[in-house]
Amino acid sequence: MNGDPVEFPTTHWTLLEAVRGGMSAEHREVLNCLMVRYWKPIYAFLVQRGYRSDAADLTQEFFVCCLARELFGRASRERGRFRTFLLACLKNFLVDEKRRAKKWEPQQGLVSIQQLAAADDRPFEPEDRETPEGIFGRIWVSELLKRVWKCVEKDLAAKGMHVPIEIFRRRVFEPALYGSEPPSVSALAREYGITEKDASNRLVTVQRAFRRLIRQEIRLYAASEEDVTRETQELFEFAARGHSKNRPAARRPRP
Numbered sequence: 001m002n003g004d005p006v007e008f009p010t011t012h013w014t015l016l017e018a019v020r021g022g023m024s025a026e027h028r029e030v031l032n033c034l035m036v037r038y039w040k041p042i043y044a045f046l047v048q049r050g051y052r053s054d055a056a057d058l059t060q061e062f063f064v065c066c067l068a069r070e071l072f073g074r075a076s077r078e079r080g081r082f083r084t085f086l087l088a089c090l091k092n093f094l095v096d097e098k099r100r101a102k103k104w105e106p107q108q109g110l111v112s113i114q115q116l117a118a119a120d121d122r123p124f125e126p127e128d129r130e131t132p133e134g135i136f137g138r139i140w141v142s143e144l145l146k147r148v149w150k151c152v153e154k155d156l157a158a159k160g161m162h163v164p165i166e167i168f169r170r171r172v173f174e175p176a177l178y179g180s181e182p183p184s185v186s187a188l189a190r191e192y193g194i195t196e197k198d199a200s201n202r203l204v205t206v207q208r209a210f211r212r213l214i215r216q217e218i219r220l221y222a223a224s225e226e227d228v229t230r231e232t233q234e235l236f237e238f239a240a241r242g243h244s245k246n247r248p249a250a251r252r253p254r255p
Contacts, residue, residue, distance in 0.1 A: 082221035
């Protein structure tokens with residue numbers, strides 16, 4: 001549970017379309033993948049809607065109900081983005097307010113949302129000005145960026161590219177995700193004993209790898225290549241805005 005999430009071997013759509021009928025080992029594997037990847041934006045949405053004390057239980061129940069009612073099996077590219085589909089399912093799920101009074105436990109073989117929430121190294125802290133839909137989208141994007149960054153770090157570290165990793169992390173990734181002040185390229189170059197041009201070139205190398213892996217990640221659930229391009233552009237616009245600039249840098253997790 002605390003290790004790397006299981007990776008889908010193909011697109012989300014292909015797997016979701018295949019998961020129909022009663023609970024099976026395949027159903028549980030797909031559901032666990034979805035829960036590990038997407039529990040946090042759902043949990044955050046519920047907290048921002050006022051379900052703070054019940055958010056973990058409701059998140060657990062939401063995934064189980066989606067599988068039991070074969071909602072995931074109804075997902076398709078023609079219905080639009082997977083993120084939009086998931087949010088629509090969540091809103092429909094909340095229509096029945098009676099669920100709030102019922103405590104749900106994970107079925108055998110399923111990931112526990114309560115444990116995932118307890119193990120999270122950056123607890124969710126809502127901002128008053130955000131809508132539930134806004135917080136869902138923001139955390140969806142930030143979790144995607146973190147998943148991709150872990151892959152980039154692993155890939156480049158295996159090639160001995162530790163300095164480029166650190167330059168990109170401090171100059172681009174952390175400022176975009178946590179609102180920290182980005183150091184200048186010249187300052188980073190002096191710190192790592194390289195020329196400013198070399199620092200810039202290394203930054204570009206990691207940026208290319210990061211963009212390539214982001215497109216691969218989005219391609220798992222995008223409706224088309226046009227949607228991949230559009231959502232990639234939106235994601236980079238989000239990162240460029242530095243959505244958490246009002247948060248103190250001291251709250252960043254340790255690298």
